[in-house]
Amino acid sequence: MTQSFQKLRALTGMKDILPDSSSQWEQLEETVRQWLASYGYRNMRTPVLEHTQLFARGIGEVTDIVEKEMYSFTDSLNGDKLTMRPEFTAGMVRAAIEHNLLYDRPHRVYAMGPVFRHERPQRGRYRQFHQIDVEALGLPGPDVDAELIVMLGRLWKILGLNDIRLEINSLGQAEERAAHREALVTYLEQHKHVLDEEGQRRMYSNPLRVLDTKNPAMQDMANNAPKLFEFLGEESLAHYRGVCDRLDDAGIAYTLNTRLVRGLDYYNLTVFEWVTDRLGAQGTVCGGGRYDGLIELLGGKSAPAVGFAIGVERLLDLCSQQDQAQSLPECQIYMIHQGDAAQRQASLLAEQLRDHGLRVLVHAGSAGFKSQFKRADNSGAAAAVILGENELSAKTASVKWLRAADLPAEQQQQSIAFDQLATELKARI
Structure with a gap:
């Protein structure tokens, strides 16, 4: 008797990219490589697997990524706790520290590849998805922040995308965030009856993320909460103005969004997102900002850094809507x-x-x-x-x-x- 086997399928949220679609990926990747090379960025490749502690320390233990979304396991050979990378930045910083890249000069680097998060799949968001990650390591100052944003504006032009808008904010420095945190916790305690279960859980552990809620019942509370921007000192404001001045010089339109905090703990000063209305609820195409404390936090010598990540699937979705991603023929x-x-x-x-x-x-x-x-x-x-x-x-x-x-x-x-x-x-x- 012939044995019948059940047909196997890809795991939920992990998508096959077949040849016709893959050719569009290759075109985009080649465009991105040329674009990054024109700004002096060089490729860097890090392992898919890292020690879990790298992300717990770098991203922040009280974040959705670390608490809910990481694919983590214990190595059966030696008991090490390992995680499939949920983002690139922590691994790239770890590599820069391990190999002493910043001992004599800064580095502009980028990576492209898959990242993994265990979350509910939806349009433009998968459990295995892909990012273009760009990092300027060892470079301080608003000029570098602005350059990253301006170069993204150039990429959208190259790809023919004209309805992606820029939102920016400043998270200031540690002492400014501490003062804001104290005021924010007091405010949240006064409005505890409005908070949902997630908000109440985060009220003391990560109160800034409470303001990033999508819960309609909490929007008025979040809009009226103390704003971190109001706690910024002169140096932080000068940095923010320096970014804005350079964006004005380049003709890049932007909106100050004082509720923009990003999802990772390591950011300071400039944060930004490029968003669109053409991808439904998942409208962020690119996000990033400055993270001057992360290199020291992960064991390196204190050094400034700034970067961003682009969701490849979302970018291809936008390109396909505007017929910017055409399938290459099999041959000439x-x-x-x-x-x-x-x-x-x-x-x-x-x-x-x-x-x-x-x-x-x-x-x-x-x-x-x-x-x-x-x-x-x-x-x-x-x-x-x-x-x-x-x-x-x-x-x-x-x-x-x-x-x-x-x-x-x-x-x-x-x-x-x-x-x-x-x-x-x-x-x-």
């Missing part, structure tokens, strides 16, 4: 052949074409011309190169242009000598 040239000798010659010619930078697919196996032409057309290739007995004898290839309906009929197919094939095709594609 499709090799059609008839007979063993023609197949072998097709393989040789394909290598020559690849030497000239062309993307070539040779039909695998044997099939009739009609079937191969259908496959060539479905591949999206610009041209089919045809080899049969006559072509082998004449040492020429028949080239049929598959996407050239505007050409006269007599020019839609032509014969090209083997030794001229690569040059002729490269000139046309």
Whole structure:
């Protein structure tokens, strides 16, 4: 009796990216690499797995990420507590400290890849999702904060996205947050009857996050709460004004959102988000800010830092809505052949074409011309190169242009000598 196996599916919230979609990812990633290189940022790659303590200390133990969303486990070999990274910054800072990157100069670095959070999947948010993470390590001052925001404005232009808006705030410094925290806790105690269960739980452990509530019943309370911005001293305000002045210089529009706190504990001074109304409830496309205390908190020598992260799935969603992410064809040239000798010659010619930078697919196996032409057309290739007995004898290839309906009929197919094939095709594609 044949045993029947149940069909397996991907885990909830973890999505397969198939070839047609993957080509859009590749285009976006290449655009991002070129954009970051134009500002002097270099790639950095860190492990998916880190010690759980890295995130508990760096992100903050009283945060949704650490309390609810991390994929953590105990290593069965040595008992280490490990976590699949829920974000990039802590791991990149850990690597910078471990390898002493900042001993002689600052670094502009970036990473791209998957991160993992155990939360309810919804549009633009998955349990395995992807981020573009950009960090300026060892660089103080509002000029760097503003540069990061301005460079994001350039990316939106490159991608043709014109309805992403910028919200900014300042979280000040530790002593200013401490004074605000005291006033905020007093205020929350006076409005305890309005707080939901989550708000009451956070009232003393992380009161600033109470103001970030999405609960409609708590909005009036949150809007009228003491604002951290009102507790900022002159240095913090000067830093904020320095960012705004540079954004004004660059023509970047922004809105001060005094309730913007971001979801991680390590931020200070500048925080910002780029948001849109075209992604439903999950409208944040990019978020970041300054985190001058994190390097010291994770065991390094005190150094300033600032950065941001972009959600790749959300960015691709926006691009697809504006037809900015088109699927690449499988190949540029499709090799059609008839007979063993023609197949072998097709393989040789394909290598020559690849030497000239062309993307070539040779039909695998044997099939009739009609079937191969259908496959060539479905591949999206610009041209089919045809080899049969006559072509082998004449040492020429028949080239049929598959996407050239505007050409006269007599020019839609032509014969090209083997030794001229690569040059002729490269000139046309």
